Amino acid sequence: MPELPEVETVRRGLSPTMEGAVIRQLELRRPDLRFPLPREFAARLQGRRIIALSRRAKYLLIDLDDGATVIAHLGMSGSFRIEAGEAGVMPGDFHHPRSKNEKHDHVIFHLDGADGGSRVIYNDPRRFGFMDLTTRNELDIYPAFRDLGPEPVGNELSADYLASRFAGKQQPLKSALLDQKVIAGLGNIYVCEALWRSHLSPERAAATLVTPTGRPKQQLLVLTEAIRAVIADAIAAGGSSLRDHIQTDGTLGYFQHSFSVYDREGSSCRTPDCSGNVERITQAGRSSFYCRICQK
Structure with a gap:
């Protein structure tokens, strides 16, 4: 999709x-x-x-x-x-x-x-x-918009906001980010890419990025900026255009050629000096791609 x-x-x-x-x-x-x-x-x-x-x-x-x-x-x-x-x-x-x-x-x-x-x-x-x-x-x-969270490209998305949603949540980080009530429009592809950029495991509990006082840890600050950056890069590149998606003039976007982990199972991790390979696991029926070595 x-x-x-x-x-x-x-x-x-x-x-x-x-x-x-x-x-x-x-x-x-x-x-x-x-x-x-x-x-x-x-x-x-x-x-x-x-x-x-x-x-x-x-x-x-x-x-x-x-x-x-x-x-x-x-x-x-x-x-x-x-x-x-x-x-x-x-x-x-x-x-x-x-x-x-x-x-x-x-x-x-x-x-x-x-x-x-x-x-x-x-x-x-x-x-x-x-x-x-x-x-x-x-x-x-409107039913589809009533409970949507903030856009990942707007000023509403901040580490403080995510800390308020992640506090006490033992849900895997990947699942928490895919919740449209937390962030609107963030999908499987770009969650995988943002987690790789911030060196965070998709299996990590969301609450581990929040201090006991409810403040965002440094890792959550990095993740927030990674989400913004990966979405901005994809928009600038014209979208990933996987499978059937095309731009209105018939051309395909090119961000898919820049994926670092998504759909790269078995390939070498692109993190400098990392010896790991990209793995695929299934979470809630969705494929997650990540490097077990550098994403903790």
């Missing part, structure tokens, strides 16, 4: 085409994705101007001029592509095959913008993604 950097990459790719454009028509080629599409979805969006695109955790948000917000989740294989002009030219060079089969083109935004007409097409072979409609002033109470 695309993680936060991938969704942010999609948002940045779509923004120049979608922001400021008017939705001339919303074409729905089926009544549902993972869930049924909102009632009168096409009629409610027709003629509306797109004010802004934003993101919350792993969700793309499309704000409209009447105060409504479209919530889009890519699921396992969902992607957007942009086609401009009647000829349906798809910009970008493709580094890997992607789904072009029209039977997987489920939702099409026909847009009128400053540069003329364009189409933004949502393609999803597995149909694990979804779209919903709410209002901007009700986003905080």
Whole structure:
């Protein structure tokens, strides 16, 4: 499933085409994705101007001029592509095959913008993604957002905050970081990478990073900065684009080539002067990749 950097990459790719454009028509080629599409979805969006695109955790948000917000989740294989002009030219060079089969083109935004007409097409072979409609002033109470923790790229994420959530918690550190109520949008890939950068074992109890008085230990300060850095690096590189994920212009991100531990089982650890190898263990049904030698 695309993680936060991938969704942010999609948002940045779509923004120049979608922001400021008017939705001339919303074409729905089926009544549902993972869930049924909102009632009168096409009629409610027709003629509306797109004010802004934003993101919350792993969700793309499309704000409209009447105060409504479209919530889009890519699921396992969902992607957007942009086609401009009647000829349906798809910009970008493709580094890997992607789904072009029209039977997987489920939702099409026909847009009128400053540069003329364009189409933004949502393609999803597995149909694990979804779209919903709410209002901007009700986003905080939307079920998927109601209990989300702070973003890993915002000022709210701090070592003091994490200390308050980890105090007394014997839960493995990996599981604690994947809890969306603790940090919103942080997924399996980048937790593995952040733990490697901070030399912390995914099996370590979260409480061991907090002093008896509830203050963050130095290791938690390092971990907090590692989380920020790995997410920033992934966004800058265009997202990891594992499996089905692609950027809106059809190109793939390149951060996957910089993974230090994720999916590198059996490879030498990249920590300087470390003699260990990357191992894979299973925690709560998820694969964790780490070096037993330098991650304690």
